[in-house]
Amino acid sequence: MNRERFEAFLKQLQLEPNSTVLDIACGKGEFLVKLSELYRIKGVGVDISPYFIQEARKKARLRVPDAPLDFIEIDGKNYKPQDGKLFDLSSCIGATWIWNGYKGTLKALKDMTKPGGLLLVGEPFWLKEPDPEYLRAESLQKEEYAGSHQDNVRLGEACGLSCIYALASTKEDFDHYEMLGWWSLEDYVRQNSNDPDIQEILALYRKGKENYLRWGRETMGWATYLFRKP
Ligand SMILES: C[S@@+](CC[C@H](N)C(=O)[O-])C[C@H]1O[C@@H](n2cnc3c(N)ncnc32)[C@H](O)[C@@H]1O
The missing domain is CATH 3.40.50.150 (Vaccinia Virus protein VP39)
Structure with a gap:
């Protein structure tokens, strides 16, 4: 919103x-x-x-x-x-x-x-x-x-x-919501490279990003x- x-x-x-x-x-x-x-x-x-x-x-x-x-x-x-x-x-x-x-x-x-x-x-x-x-x-x-x-x-x-x-x-509102997620995820990964779940987190994040750009956004x-x- x-x-x-x-x-x-x-x-x-x-x-x-x-x-x-x-x-x-x-x-x-x-x-x-x-x-x-x-x-x-x-x-x-x-x-x-x-x-x-x-x-x-x-x-x-x-x-x-x-x-x-x-x-x-x-x-x-x-x-x-x-x-x-x-x-x-x-x-x-x-x-x-x-x-x-x-x-x-x-x-x-x-x-x-x-x-x-x-x-x-x-x-x-x-x-x-x-x-x-x-x-x-x-x-x-x-x-x-x-x-x-x-x-x-x-x-x-x-x-x-x-x-x-x-x-x-609007589409811009939705972009803002999704992309703040990308940004904080990237920050989290940089700051928590020892998190044992990091690979799983990264895989979920990349899949969500791809799905949003390919289909979700429209x-x-x-x-x-x-x-x-x-
Ligand atoms: C997408 S967030 C929305 C939060 C808030 N309404 C907002 O707009 O910022 C979904 C929320 O639902 C809560 N939630 C998920 N399942 C729930 C349940 N069965 N009973 C109560 N809260 C639940 C989560 O903990 C989370 O805070």
Whole structure:
């Protein structure tokens, strides 16, 4: 995602003071911390990785020490709202496999969101028919994604939600994301030549880079969809 456009989008959200926000697969907590810098929210971040949860807590302490943010280390599919209290905004950005895909994610988040509340879901889509060779090379199934950008919007609406905004990444945004990965990988390899996994890491990195340049760049898109629950 493009940082400036994402930040402008967060301002556009105009959350009410004390809004409750759930972020499943919160990673290092950037979304909740950014929202806390803009609004007085009560947030819950859930991630399976102890390393990311640790980083998220550290980031929150440094940037928004008084914000009521709770970071929980569990599998997202086992998270249940405390005392059944539904959220004003529920999100899952880039981890819809937790509920076996995009549709399952929309249903799970909808059940945890108040009527009139918002859902934010980040999901890939096909820019064009994926080359079977690309799918094989990436061990992907075409059906893993709903289809096109329009299909992602449609599927949300078929789940009884209204899509009120979508922030689609451009090719430059996608390049930036992929290439920062190349850069940090190269740095890691230079600085950790004794890592016993280095050959395996390098092989994965080279394969990913090749697949992206040969097919992915023209084939896969990404957007973050904002839905309102009736
Ligand atoms: C692509 S990252 C996205 C992170 C964050 N949402 C963001 O946009 O920066 C995927 C995240 O999902 C987390 N994750 C993977 N499987 C999970 C699961 N079953 N339950 C909770 N988190 C999970 C990973 O640890 C990682 O932080």
